[in-house]
Amino acid sequence: MADVHNGPPATFAPPRLSKSKFLSGLQCHKRLYLEIHQPALATPPDASTQAILDMGIEIGTLAHRRFPDGVLVKAGFRQREAAIAETAALLHSSGISAVFEAAFEHDGVLVRVDIFERVQNGEGMSPSWRLIEVKSSTRVKDIHLDDLSIQSHVVQGAGLRLDAVCLMHIDTRYLYEGGEADLQALFSIEDVSEPVANRRGQVLERLAAMKAMLANPRPPEIEPGQHCHAPYECPFWSHCTTQKPSRWIYHLPGKKEIVGQLVRQGITTIDEIPNGTQLSDIQRKVKDNIEWISSExxxxxxxxxxxxxxxxxxxxxxxxxxxxxxxxxxxxxxxxxxxxxxxxxxxxxxxxxxxxxxxxxxxxxxxxxxxxxxxxxxxxxxxxxxxxxxxxxxxxxxxxxxxxxxxxxxxxxxxxxxxxxxxxxxxxxxxxxxxxxxxxxxxxxxxxxxxxxxxxxxxxxxxxxxxxxxxxxxxxxxxxxxxxxxxxxxxxxxxxxxxxxxxxxxx
Structure with missing residues (x-):
């Protein structure tokens, strides 16, 4: 189905991005385009996906308790100017050790930082900060580093000095023994400043490519494939595959490297796979497409x-x-x-x-x-x-x-x-x-x-x-x-x- 969209108007103002939109753009430019210009085409999250999202929110709230003197920015995610102003006021209050959901904007990108912790410097020195992203996962992943690269780019662009960039995640070594949970042991905070700095060097180029793409009158022509499922399931999968045949080559199970090789050969359906192609047992059964019963x-x-x-x-x-x-x-x-x-x-x-x-x-x-x-x-x-x-x-x-x-x-x-x-x-x-x-x-x-x-x-x-x-x-x-x-x-x-x-x- 063709994308029904006339594209940005002639007097188009570049849309404001966020860290989630930036990550969508890293996964697929078409996903980002549709999220900005045609969000109604997305499939709502199913119950299991929503449960994971809800868990992330709950873990974020729990993580705030590790910083008892921290203060939450009350302005909501749609209240951009109010959130930025409230954040600025809290940062100027020396008695506040950390700000939760701090809002910053730079280069057309708005980010909300989970935990922005004040670092105590010497007398008369301007403050520096520790940027902490909270995740419900149990380890640092590449996508987390990309997330922190855009956050730190915006924070530094807004004129603030970062002492460290960190990821706070669940530590499965923690053994709960009853009573109040030990949040120091439950959460692990890893300093990922160096790998984030390496990725931050690519942010400007990536942002420029995304903004140029978003100014086009139509979404980019990108075939659905393995990238649609990593690092997250794309909500536009159904939209982008609605006209694919029921025996589309991507429906072949197993290692997607084989699918990639077949696609490069010009094969679009499972039925077109040449005889003699090396397939796994389950792939062979899918290709044969018949009911099979073992004598055993x-x-x-x-x-x-x-x-x-x-x-x-x-x-x-x-x-x-x-x-x-x-x-x-x-x-x-x-x-x-x-x-x-x-x-x-x-x-x-x-x-x-x-x-x-x-x-x-x-x-x-x-x-x-x-x-x-x-x-x-x-x-x-x-x-x-x-x-x-x-x-x-x-x-x-x-x-x-x-x-x-x-x-x-x-x-x-x-x-x-x-x-x-x-x-x-x-x-x-x-x-x-x-x-x-x-x-x-x-x-x-x-x-x-x-x-x-x-x-x-x-x-x-x-x-x-x-x-x-x-x-x-x-x-x-x-x-x-x-x-x-x-x-x-x-x-x-x-x-x-x-x-x-x-x-x-x-x-």
């Missing part, structure tokens, strides 16, 4: 022992640990679902959800051990359940024997399907969200309020730690239970349909 599928599916349990667990990973002897982002199990199929074909369902802001793991473990009993295979769809079970076996010695026995009964359906079955509707993905509707069209996730693990974790956090309205809490709880139950019912139905298909092939 049926005996493998019949190797389970009854009663067959179908287990899915859900976890929450807290940046700020809430329970003693846990670390930031440690997976904390809070929910499970178990569909139990007996040899007669009868299916029953058991489930658990810890719905309060207390340590969940002991109750979770006790209920799960009772539900799984001592007999029958335990079907899962990934190695995640085993990792959680073994983690708890080490954390709680009293459960070690039971969990070790449970781990021996686990039966992973994912590698079975990967090795012995393929359907064209998988489109190269073995995620249960792709496999289920392809194999069992009557069963999917589209009717659920929660449709993914990231969204489930975010909703659980909201239910337990944020939401006070009991009606809303009850609605979230119901949505969580339905989502987790769907995952285990999916495994029941997948096994049944696949066994039927394998039986028909073998007959």
């Amino acid at each position: 599928l049926r005996p493998i599916l019949r190797s389970v022992n009854y009663p067959v349990h179908h287990l899915d667990v859900e976890t929450v990973m807290l940046a700020l640990p809430r329970f003693p002897s846990t670390r930031p982002y440690q997976p904390i199990p809070v929910q499970w679902s178990n569909h139990i199929e007996r040899e007669s074909g009868e299916v029953s369902h058991q489930e658990f959800l810890h719905n309060e802001a207390s340590e969940p793991r002991r109750r979770w473990a006790e209920a799960l051990i009772e539900s799984l009993g001592e007999k029958g295979s335990i079907v899962v769809y990934s190695a995640y359940e085993e990792a959680i079970i073994r983690q708890l076996a080490e954390t709680f010695p009293e459960f070690k024997s039971a969990f070790n026995a449970i781990a021996k009964r686990l039966w992973d359906l994912l590698p079975v399907i990967k090795s012995h079955y393929y359907h064209p509707a998988f489109n190269g993905s073995y995620s249960i969200k792709s496999v289920l509707p392809a194999v069992v069209p009557s069963l999917g996730y589209g009717d659920l309020a929660i449709q993914g693990g990231g969204q489930a974790a975010a909703e659980y956090y909201r239910m337990v730690f944020l939401e006070s309205d009991w009606v809303e809490r009850a609605a979230i709880q119901e949505a969580l239970l339905r989502y987790c139950a769907r995952d285990t019912l999916a495994m029941v139905e997948l096994r049944r349909v696949l066994e039927k298909k394998a039986r028909e092939v073998g007959s």
Whole structure:
């Protein structure tokens, strides 16, 4: 679809940029152009992406507590002049040790600095400052250095002296022992002044290129590709790919280097890939585009022992640990679902959800051990359940024997399907969200309020730690239970349909 835009008017005034717009421009000039001139074409963030954004805001607020004498600029992000004036007033107050969300503008770029810390200099000397960017990540990434390069360019251009440029992030070595969190240990502050200075030398050239591009009457002609997904998912992906064929070459799974080589050969669809091209097993299946069933599928599916349990667990990973002897982002199990199929074909369902802001793991473990009993295979769809079970076996010695026995009964359906079955509707993905509707069209996730693990974790956090309205809490709880139950019912139905298909092939 052509971009419907007449371009900037003849009396065009260059748009004001921000650090986020600058980073968009580094990822793709077309993304920046559309963000400035046609923002309505963007796809809104999904629930999982929004949860990550919300976590970033929460971590930023938490980081401010490391600087108890700091003051927040109250003017909002759309109140440019007010924010700049308020920042200037706070910087002139010698009693303020740090300014949060400080606003600066230079060279047509407006930035808001997470933490702008005053550095104490000698008597009579003008102050210098430490620029600190806060991230919810656990390490310094290249994109963070680019972020700081534009911030420091603007701050220095505004006439302020920087003593250091730093990134403040979560330190996963921190072990929470209860009581008040130790914010000094939770956050690590790394001085990245040198690598940022190296990138700052490219800022002027990059800005000039972006401004020149934005003055054009139409967006640049840039083909969608691997850059659309790194370092972030581009919100214009759907817009830019709406007219691509269903068998577009970029839909080939696996290493994108192969896709790049094929594109350079002029190949635009998967069906055009020449015979003899070196492809991985999954890429070959996608190219063949036919349903495939291994002769070994049926005996493998019949190797389970009854009663067959179908287990899915859900976890929450807290940046700020809430329970003693846990670390930031440690997976904390809070929910499970178990569909139990007996040899007669009868299916029953058991489930658990810890719905309060207390340590969940002991109750979770006790209920799960009772539900799984001592007999029958335990079907899962990934190695995640085993990792959680073994983690708890080490954390709680009293459960070690039971969990070790449970781990021996686990039966992973994912590698079975990967090795012995393929359907064209998988489109190269073995995620249960792709496999289920392809194999069992009557069963999917589209009717659920929660449709993914990231969204489930975010909703659980909201239910337990944020939401006070009991009606809303009850609605979230119901949505969580339905989502987790769907995952285990999916495994029941997948096994049944696949066994039927394998039986028909073998007959």
